[in-house]
Amino acid sequence: MTLSGKRILLIIGGGIAAYKALDLIRRLRERGASVRVVMTSAAQEFVTTLSVGALSADHVFTDLFDRNDEHDVGHIRLSREADLLVVAPATADLMAKLANGHANDLASTVLLATDKPVLMAPAMNPRMWSHPATRRNRATLGKDGIAFVGPAKGEMAESNEAGEGRMPEPLEIVAAIEALLDTRPKPLAGRRIIVTSGPTHEPIDPVRYIANRSSGKQGHAIAAALAKLGADVRLVSGPVTIPDPAGVATLHVETAAEMKDAVEQLLPADAGVFVAAVADWRTANAAGEKIKKVAGEGPPSLQMIENPDILAGVGHHKQRPGLVVGFAAETQDLISNAEAKLRKKGADFIVANDVSHESGVGPSGVMGGDRNKVRIVSRTGVEEWPEMGKDEVAARLAALIAERLKTIVV
Numbered sequence: 001m002t003l004s005g006k007r008i009l010l011i012i013g014g015g016i017a018a019y020k021a022l023d024l025i026r027r028l029r030e031r032g033a034s035v036r037v038v039m040t041s042a043a044q045e046f047v048t049t050l051s052v053g054a055l056s057a058d059h060v061f062t063d064l065f066d067r068n069d070e071h072d073v074g075h076i077r078l079s080r081e082a083d084l085l086v087v088a089p090a091t092a093d094l095m096a097k098l099a100n101g102h103a104n105d106l107a108s109t110v111l112l113a114t115d116k117p118v119l120m121a122p123a124m125n126p127r128m129w130s131h132p133a134t135r136r137n138r139a140t141l142g143k144d145g146i147a148f149v150g151p152a153k154g155e156m157a158e159s160n161e162a163g164e165g166r167m168p169e170p171l172e173i174v175a176a177i178e179a180l181l182d183t184r185p186k187p188l189a190g191r192r193i194i195v196t197s198g199p200t201h202e203p204i205d206p207v208r209y210i211a212n213r214s215s216g217k218q219g220h221a222i223a224a225a226l227a228k229l230g231a232d233v234r235l236v237s238g239p240v241t242i243p244d245p246a247g248v249a250t251l252h253v254e255t256a257a258e259m260k261d262a263v264e265q266l267l268p269a270d271a272g273v274f275v276a277a278v279a280d281w282r283t284a285n286a287a288g289e290k291i292k293k294v295a296g297e298g299p300p301s302l303q304m305i306e307n308p309d310i311l312a313g314v315g316h317h318k319q320r321p322g323l324v325v326g327f328a329a330e331t332q333d334l335i336s337n338a339e340a341k342l343r344k345k346g347a348d349f350i351v352a353n354d355v356s357h358e359s360g361v362g363p364s365g366v367m368g369g370d371r372n373k374v375r376i377v378s379r380t381g382v383e384e385w386p387e388m389g390k391d392e393v394a395a396r397l398a399a400l401i402a403e404r405l406k407t408i409v410v
């Protein structure tokens with residue numbers, strides 16, 4: 001239980017996303033945190049104190065001038081008897097109030113009176129979010145030491161509009177809370193690390209493409225594990241169905257050529273971890289229109305050309321990161337192939353995994369599955385790691401990278 005014994009004071013603002021705060025309470029409590037809730041009067045238009053109280057298993061605080069509450073707990077104790085204050089959803093109004101020091105209701109008074117860290121998860125219409133007043137308030141709050149998670153881009157619940165302003169999903173907020181409350185040392189603080197993940201899609205025509213079975217689970221887990229150790233992680237992800245890892249700036253690309261451009265633009269970096277299963281080939285001429293099936297003509301023949309080799313490109317780049325890690329998914333001659341790759345691509349080590357059906361890893365195999373069995377191939381030898389979950393592989397690899405980077409001075 002990652003948040004065992006932690007006390008969260010959750011302030012729910014008056015926005016549509018208030019319904020997600022209910023799930024957030026559940027997620028925090030199942031991780032061992034206790035959650036006390038303050039609701040603004042606008043928030044009570046969206047969700048009831050009854051639901052919030054049932055989920056938090058505590059009294060819900062709503063009124064600054066409630067004689068009983070003020071006598072029992074009081075706004076000052078409320079603001080200090082917590083390890084962290086979380087505002088979710090943080091309305092434009094709550095951000096404005098705190099940025100300007102207003103304290104005219106319980107939520108804003110508690111925010112002003114606290115001596116504890118504050119995390120805000122803004123949620124609002126994209127126009128409200130991009131308004132110069134909100135931008136100013138966001139910048140002021142950042143300078144005042146308020147932490148933020150989101151907002152995310154996407155469809156807005158209320159208006160059939162899309163853009164930046166969605167509240168992050170509860171699990172992303174939980175990850176941000178865990179990161180803020182995590183007091184363990186951050187050996188990768190100040191280090192910038194590029195990670196690639198997922199497959200690439202190489203178009204045949206506007207509706208068809210060549211792909212592979214990579215799910216992005218291992219690459220995304222590595223990005224998250226490096227971020228947990230304090231790294232500034234830039235993830236370049238091919239098309240995957242899993243969410244962006246929390247605390248990681250993620251760029252989405254489709255083809256190998258796009259991935260190469262994105263990676264090169266992110267250089268220089270302290271390290272690069274190239275997990276993506278990049279297609280070796282693409283079609284020479286992707287058709288501009290859907291290729292039609294014509295009776296009697298038979299199937300079209302696809303002419304393939306080689307894609308850029310991203311790992312080798314970075315391994316021999318003039319801005320080569322101090323540490324370059326590649327992945328080798330092989331179905332045969334795992335070690336000799338990985339050793340050859342290490343030399344050819346200018347990598348410091350290769351994480352080799354057997355993706356054949358005979359690997360015996362997990363019920364669904366390595367590609368797409370949740371488990372992995374890897375060997376770390378470097379110039380000094382081969383280290384075999386036992387089969388474990390992809391999150392565990394990621395944590396061990398992140399620790400290894402942190403160890404190696406200690407010897408590389410920036």
Ligand SMILES: Cc1cc2nc3c(=O)[nH]c(=O)nc-3n(C[C@H](O)[C@H](O)[C@H](O)COP(=O)(O)O)c2cc1C
Nearest residue numbers: 013014015016040042043091092093094123124125
């Ligand atoms: C249907 C509806 C949805 C709203 N959604 C949001 C929202 O998502 N974000 C926001 O900042 N304000 C939203 N508002 C406006 C706030 O409810 C309003 O600014 C309110 O005064 C905020 O109060 P509070 O900050 O004390 O919770 C919405 C209003 C309505 C009527």
